[in-house]
Amino acid sequence: MTHLYMNQKKYLDLQQQIKENLQLYSSDDTWLAGELNIKETNRAGLIVTDQSNRSADDLFNAIAIHKRYIDLPYALASDGNFWTLLTHTEYWDYMRARWPVEEAQQDQVKYIGRRYFFKDKGRARNGLARLWWFAELSYDDNLEDPYYYTELMLQDQDLAGQIIENTYLSRNKFALKALFKMLDFISEQENTGRIQEVKGTKRRELIREAAQYFNLVGAVELWDILSIDEAGNKLEQWVEKYLVGLGMYIPEKVY
């Protein structure tokens, strides 16, 4: 029988006992699967092929876990208990490979809380939930490749993280698609040498500002009534002014 939840008390206890259980998180065997008699292992087929670049398979894994749990109710997908059970049992081997506690840069207890439980922006941080939500937020079954936007999103881990943590972008597929149109426009401008490359903090700031602009316009206009191209054009007009303001445009040479 597939387990969806732990007993709520067990779940709360487990969260409180991270410190006491710290050693268990360094073990390659899952103690909880034994305790709860859970036999299933990695049914989504998640992989970590390169220990020196553990995020390399995130796109593959996001699609794999989404396909495996394609009918997952949103209420369950937003529930820490569900994902905590999976990280501690069925996907323990994957979690150990992708999020080894030994690699925690600072506080191991906090690291476990974020990656193995659902603390601090659980959807964005939990080792499994984040993959599923990356794919779900960008999934579009009207496209020949329904994971087209997932691929765009995960080409840039920094961008993916920013999107899933932004309350506006993470719940608005329409805004997300328009944002990709805008990023295409920026790449085009960069490639033709019209603007300087927008990267690092400037890029993060740009995406944050774009989300704010989207939100602001949304107070007086409904974006959803526009086509994606229309929304993209509207964002392009905004981003042009924004980049001019930043002095990113390269003056054309006069011969």
Place this chain on the structure above:
Amino acid sequence: MKIKQISYPHPVLASFNDDYLQSNFEPSIDFEIGDKSTTFKVTYDLNNKGIENLIASGKAVYVTHLECESSMYRQAFSSTEVSFQFEVSNRKLAKQADVTFMIVATSKIKNYVNDLLHEDYEGISIEFNKGSYIAVNQGGALILEKDPLVPTKSIFNILPSDEKEAPNYEVRLNDHTISVILPRDTYEIVEDLSRREEVNSLLVSIYYLPALMEALSLIIDEETDGNFEEYDWFKSLQIHLQKMKLNETRVKELGLATVANIIFAETSDKAVKSLSSIYL
């Protein structure tokens, strides 16, 4: 998506402003939960000939916007019909959905005129962009799940503290559960006691009730800082209050202690009875 009571850059028919005279936009919505999907039936009651004509000529549409905060689902459904129904897969819905209604321009509208516009707009050239709101209704929350919420007790947790200066009683609300923190020795006694059915109600009264009152005070306090809305305990209590038809004003009238007792379904009665069972 919340419709804010702001001043729009163009006239908007809304109950909270006087941009139009003798006009209103009062949609109603009903729903039926099926095995796999939920059917929503909307009826738009619009009383403004000029806006009705915009819809009839395809320059505007009715829109119902549905959003589930906890499941992150949102979608807008448009129609030119006064009565309209749509379906949403149950897997995308949570216990509560917030619904708002609007009438939206489907193309640019220049030189807009309407006989019922407030006189302030006389002689002013009005223009709507594609997507501009022409009318809005703030709607409200739909409670979709008939079952009770997570049992009230499950949003509570009692935890021990090993700090030397730990206070005798502390409430923490900055997580999904309402946590009551007790010094380790007290905690161990309480843990032992909680195994005895007859004293459970007493424990609820002693430890959970004050914590619940503190949590309720955050729900009704509009000035509260922090993102408590995201926590499970906050959403759970909010739905509980809505089910009991207790808005903020009513909660303030009744007082936090009374409301907390109602939520725990007469815990204080049970507490008295359990006291009697122990001492009488």
